[in-house]
Amino acid sequence: MGCVPQFVIGLSRFNCFRIEELGAWIVRVIAWQRSYEMAFELLVHLNNKYALDGRDPNSYAGILWCFGKHDRPWFDRDIFGTIRYMTSQSMAKKFNARRYMASV
Helix, strand or coil: CCCHHHHHHHHCCHHHCCHHHHHHHHHHHHHHCCCHHHHHHHHHHHHHHHCCCCCCHHHHHHHHHHCCCCCCCCCCECCCECCCCCCHHHHHHHCCHHHHHHHC
8 A cells, every 4th residue: 555645645636637547546546455345445535535526426437437337347357357457567658657756
């Protein structure tokens, strides 16, 4: 959970993220937690506390999309099942970490 505090700091900048970047972070948070339930509870808490649209149904839909709601099943993988998975390499294509680190 060491990366989560930096994620929290960046949450106030929701409007600066493209949806692909935000989804990439959410999928990584899922990977960092012990269970889907823990990841969902954490993401809902962070969303409600820091997001400009926290507690809005559209905001919840965005979180649930990362858990597979309104998304097609992906290839069955150990641990992740059929939830969309984001490797570090895939995330690097969507998220410019150097630019982000220069901005914080």
